Amino acid sequence: MILISVIAVVLxxxxxxxxxxxxxxxxxxxxxxxxxxxxxxxxxxxxxxxxSQNSTGQIALQVSLDGKTFxxxxxxxxxxxxxxxxxxxxxxxxxxxxxxxxxxxFYISGINNVTMSxxxxxxxxxxxxTINNCLLPTAxxxxxxxxxxxxxxxxxxxxxxYYHDQSGFISQLQGNASGFNLGSRIGGEGLNxxxxxxxxxxxxxxxxxxxxxxxxxxxxxxxxYQKHWTTPRPVSNARVANWNPYSGFGSAYRPFSDQxxxxxxxxxxxxxxxxxxxxxxxxTSFQPQPDGTRPWGEADYVGADITAxxxxxxxxxxxxxxxxxxxxxxxDTTWGEVxxxxxxxxxxxxx
Numbered sequence: 177m178i179l180i181s182v183i184a185v186v187l188x189x190x191x192x193x194x195x196x197x198x199x200x201x202x203x204x205x206x207x208x209x210x211x212x213x214x215x216x217x218x219x220x221x222x223x224x225x226x227x228s229q230n231s232t233g234q235i236a237l238q239v240s241l242d243g244k245t246f247x248x249x250x251x252x253x254x255x256x257x258x259x260x261x262x263x264x265x266x267x268x269x270x271x272x273x274x275x276x277x278x279x280x281x282f283y284i285s286g287i288n289n290v291t292m293s294x295x296x297x298x299x300x301x302x303x304x305x306t307i308n309n310c311l312l313p314t315a316x317x318x319x320x321x322x323x324x325x326x327x328x329x330x331x332x333x334x335x336x337x338y339y340h341d342q343s344g345f346i347s348q349l350q351g352n353a354s355g356f357n358l359g360s361r362i363g364g365e366g367l368n369x370x371x372x373x374x375x376x377x378x379x380x381x382x383x384x385x386x387x388x389x390x391x392x393x394x395x396x397x398x399x400x401y402q403k404h405w406t407t408p409r410p411v412s413n414a415r416v417a418n419w420n421p422y423s424g425f426g427s428a429y430r431p432f433s434d435q436x437x438x439x440x441x442x443x444x445x446x447x448x449x450x451x452x453x454x455x456x457x458x459x460t461s462f463q464p465q466p467d468g469t470r471p472w473g474e475a476d477y478v479g480a481d482i483t484a485x486x487x488x489x490x491x492x493x494x495x496x497x498x499x500x501x502x503x504x505x506x507x508d509t510t511w512g513e514v515x516x517x518x519x520x521x522x523x524x525x526x527x
Contacts, residue, residue: 207231207496211483212266214331216299217275222487225268225279226494226516227252228501233260235281238516239302243490246520247302255309256291258283263324263371269331275299282326282337285311288318290339290349312349315358317342323372323388331379338374340366344391346399364399364408365391373425377436377455387411387425387438394421396440411438411450414464418442424481429455432489439482439493445474447482447495447504470511472504473497
């Protein structure tokens with residue numbers, strides 16, 4: 177009798193509210209993208225940095241020195257080559273003494289190795305050089321099909337890196353300029369082959385939100401850290417429009433409006449956005465359905481990777497589209513979209 181009851185509960189949890197099945201489509205042609213940004217020490221200049229991986233595994237970096245236009249892309253010099261199709265994530269900080277900007281690129285290399293590359297750029301320059309490239313050992317082995325997300329703490333060389341371990345659980349590496357620990361499991365069993373995104377709402381006190389696909393329900397779930405990790409919970413209890421469990425995810429925070437934005441690429445190749453208004457409480461809820469009505473173009477393929485960054489009342493997201501890199505931009509309440517190569521210095525491309 178107990179066994180029958182347990183089976184009934186599991187079946188009830190698996191049964192969707194709509195009888196139409198979800199067609200899960202794996203992203204096996206990932207062109208990974210990652211973005212990061214920071215306000216410089218002058219408290220007014222915004223820099224953005226966008227990393228993208230091509231089909232051969234090469235990772236390129238494109239820098240915006242004003243938050244509006246970009247410098248031409250350059251290849252990142254790596255002594256440890258990334259896996260083709262590796263997830264990538266990045267953070268940025270500025271040294272208060274030298275004013276040098278440090279970029280930290282995280283990716284997967286070899287046999288499931290979390291790898292870090294540190295790059296430095298002079299303030300006001302788009303020329304960034306690699307100063308270190310190293311493996312981050314883990315006591316909790318990394319899944320072959322892991323997602324990857326990273327944030328920093330107090331806008332300094334203090335990092336948290338999130339990945340799927342071999343059992344699918346979300347695990348965290350914690351490190352600083354002196355080195356990293358060997359990892360710890362923070363909870364939440366993720367779907368093998370799905371993505372992870374994370375954003376630190378308050379870098380000083382640490383209000384970290386991690387998003388991933390739940391293994392059992394295949395829904396978008398979130399974990400939140402404020403002194404301790406919360407119990408994993410779904411972003412929405414409703415059946416989500418054009419949801420693909422293997423979608424690329426991106427997330428960003430707008431401090432002026434206290435809004436957290438989460439993006440995914442739908443089964444129709446469209447871009448969808450969840451918004452959370454008010455981020456301090458652990459019991460606040462996202463809207464039940466994402467918004468897919470914005471004037472955004474289609475991605476190149478179902479489940480395409482997407483990355484986002486936010487500041488003040490601004491959001492930017494980046495995604496491969498039509499064989500190029502597209503940028504969606506939210507300025508206060510107005511959305512727009514443009515190809516990055518159209519706003520790159522020296523570009524002759526007009527459309």
